[in-house]
């Protein structure tokens with residue numbers, strides 16, 4: 042016993058003796074203490090949907106539980122919040138540096154803990170890479186530090202009057218949290234939400250020592266993935282429960298086609314009742330009546346108001362005046378999003394009298410191809426390479442259709458934002474797209490990831506555009522879809538109950 046305690050201290054850094062392993066003794070009461078661990082939060086920085094979810098879900102869950110967020114102290118956080126008070130110190134462990142823990146009390150009552158470690162996080166760029174999009178070379182250390190901080194907080198930290206009864210981890214950057222808990226012999230339960238299985242956080246085994254991964258854990262039953270260390274697999278192996286962001290995606294990832302090499306493990310989890318799909322929601326800021334980013338706010342029945350937004354978007358993108366349909370693309374420009382299909386379909390759209398506006402950022406080849414389309418179809422195709430949320434909002438509000446031919450889509454928020462703004466998504470029937478779009482009612486779905494299948498959905502959309510009655514009925518149906526966070530929060534709450542009731546694996 043003595044030896045085990047010393048080993049725990051060693052692994053998590055020097056723990057104060059009186060605070061050892063309080064997580065293990067947490068009682069499952071109606072209000073749980075949840076530490077929501079994330080690498081993005083739209084209040085400060087967002088690379089995709091995870092930022093939006095991390096800003097909204099903890100706030101909604103806060104109605105049911107004592108939820109606090111843990112994020113790295115990126116430059117963007119330090120820029121928004123001056124003089125963050127330090128509330129605790131987290132010791133160094135293995136090759137991971139010591140750091141300070143800051144506390145932000147948001148105006149709406151949410152508590153956000155920030156890992157203050159300038160050498161790892163205070164940099165110009167995104168959470169994951171530099172301005173040119175190249176991943177930071179020390180991402181293993183940066184995000185192992187995030188997971189370790191979560192485990193250290195779960196173990197109890199001197200001067201911090203709060204210990205979580207459960208860790209809620211998100212995607213590979215925080216996934217190692219559950220492994221550090223297990224390797225320290227603690228029993229704090231954890232829930233891992235997979236927002237995207239395709240990003241796994243794979244690193245060379247030469248890094249194991251400095252990250253504090255025990256040799257015994259580096260095998261197929263543990264954190265090894267074809268000779269590499271996989272942060273995401275570690276999370277899946279050690280978390281009490283795994284969730285994904287839609288029900289369809291939860292089923293899809295148990296198949297070889299969508300399982301990214303982890304489908305066997307995920308099937309096992311599913312068989313044990315430890316894999317659950319919970320659909321994301323969207324927050325109330327997505328409302329065309331009140332959105333301050335829109336020059337012409339409009340009510341769900343006011344389609345003239347919607348048209349004013351279309352005219353503004355056309356002007357913004359330098360498009361010709363037109364009475365034809367306006368198609369929007371608001372997307373990371375990556376293979377996942379079926380960008381190649383969008384590019385191939387543009388010629389047909391323009392021939393049908395449609396126009397296309399694109400805002401996106403991502404792989405160089407797709408950015409260039411989009412720019413070529415704009416110069417090939419001046420006045421009909423407008424492209425902005427970049428990431429600008431106000432522009433994205435105006436595009437959802439002004440467009441008639443959103444193109445989202447994703448090859449896979451764990452949930453997808455853009456299609457829900459578009460629907461709320463009266464723009465009908467044209468999307469592949471996969472993951473969250475299949476769960477949020479009713480074909481021919483609130484959007485258009487197609488099955489095969491092929492140009493032919495996408496074009497047939499586009500033809501159906503153009504047909505609907507030709508019939509005002511049909512178009513407006515579909516817009517009304519899309520705008521009144523009851524997306525919100527309450528239902529998702531209830532889903533997470535029952536997953537927390539199960540994780541707190543059962544033993545960690």
Ligand code: ADP
Pocket residue numbers: 088089090091093371372373400401402427428429430433452453454455456458
């Ligand atoms: P993912 O997280 O896979 O990128 P989601 O649909 O869940 O896909 O979330 C993407 C989020 O990022 C949405 O809020 C979308 O509006 C936004 N977004 C994507 N690309 C851009 C862009 N270029 N400019 C502004 N917002 C963008």
Ligand code: GLC
Pocket residue numbers: 089090091094236237286321450451452453454473
């Ligand atoms: C990921 C997925 C996207 C999902 C988002 C938020 O980025 O690609 O489908 O909506 O996470 O959960």
